[in-house]
Amino acid sequence: MQQAFILRIAPSNVNKVPLALKSDQVIIGWSATAGLLDQTLSWKAFRKKLHDTHYATEKNLRRAGAAAGHMWRFVRDMKMGDLVVVPNGPKFYLAEITSDALYLPEHAGEDTSYRRNVRWLNNKKAIPRDFAKAPLISRMKVYGTTALATDVLDDIRDALARAEAGNKPSFKDELQTALVKETVEHLRSGHMDSFAFEHLIKDLLIQMGAKTATVVPRLLDKGADILATFRVAETFQYTLAVQAKHWNDKAPVNNKVVEQLIDGIEAANANLGMVITSGTIAESAVKAAEEYAEATGIQIELVDGDQFAKLLIEQGIGKW
CATH class of the missing domain: 3.40.1350.10 (Trna Endonuclease; Chain: A, domain 1)
Incomplete structure (x- = not known):
């Protein structure tokens, strides 16, 4: 079954949407923690890796757990063929995932090592948020790096169809x-x-x-x-x-x-x-x-x- 996700492409709070479009990839942060592609890692081991690298001074595992949730979704839950909604100001982009998760160590310095190859839909053109129905708009406003959006998959397809029709609003x-x-x-x-x-x-x-x-x-x-x-x-x-x-x-x-x-x-x-x-x-x-x-x-x-x-x-x- 096709799934859908919201992904904010701003590792280290830097907008990397232009890079994502240019490279035909979606990108997430936490690059300093290598080894998260290891499929044998349990949830606790996965979270511990992030904690030890990024949150070692934290008294509890809350922030590490939240980060692990986003990374797990990107590395494990996303599958080839799934759709990704990328909010970008008053508009958003849509992409279809075409590869497993990648780790490119040469990009760790800019915090963009974790990536997935994608096919950008709507000819890489942004879609105005007004084309989306309220549930999808609401989901894009969920604050965090990722969010599951399979329940609004029909709304995503509807917004794409409107955009592909020529970005002309109907009556x-x-x-x-x-x-x-x-x-x-x-x-x-x-x-x-x-x-x-x-x-x-x-x-x-x-x-x-x-x-x-x-x-x-x-x-x-x-x-x-x-x-x-x-x-x-x-x-x-x-x-x-x-x-x-x-x-x-x-x-x-x-x-x-x-x-x-x-x-x-x-x-x-x-x-x-x-x-x-x-x-x-x-x-x-x-x-x-x-x-x-x-x-x-x-x-x-x-x-x-x-x-x-x-x-x-x-x-x-x-x-x-």
Whole structure:
């Protein structure tokens, strides 16, 4: 079965997307740790190699574990024929994997030793994020080096088909863009206060498949405004903690909001966090989410007003 992955190509926090396009490869960091291609390594041995090289001074294995998760996904989980989505600013690239993982020691100095050969799709042309549906846009905003995206494979194929058709928006695309703009305006200036905003998010989560979704009473709020549970294959359950921030025209959502959510995640023992706002998101919030994901392995998704409006439209507001 074909799989799909999100991959941020920025080893050592340096954008290497141009190099990836030129070399027809996808690239990941942690090059100082050689030997990760050894298929006999257990998970613990794999993680230990990364810990000893990159995180030897850390008191616990959290950062090493997060790094190992990304590297394991790149080295072990990705297979030939799988698709890779590479976010790059307001656009993204798509590639199909054509080789096993490689280690090129001569590139260790620039932290680009671990690579995979790929065939870039859409003639190596970037695809505007607006061509993607909301679930794929959301997945591309997951902060971390890699993420599994097989569950949005149909959305990836749909975005590629739109791009290959000539990057010309259809009437449906134009209509959706207009609806998103109108919805954002209503979210910010309509009959909506913070309480109504929280209940709107709760209803959206139920529409998206949550088994339960509860607005936490203000007196019991420990950092999460909404708690929702999802079940996978009716067997595994995970908890999502949400911090809701209604429109504030004076300031975007910043790192303090993410820190509040982290308190809520830990208090509820949640598996995933999400900040949803009808406004905008500051770079400090992005950085705080990235640092928390790296330290704990728990992802925090940041959903701004445009993305939230798109989710409302795609899930069908009129059904509620």
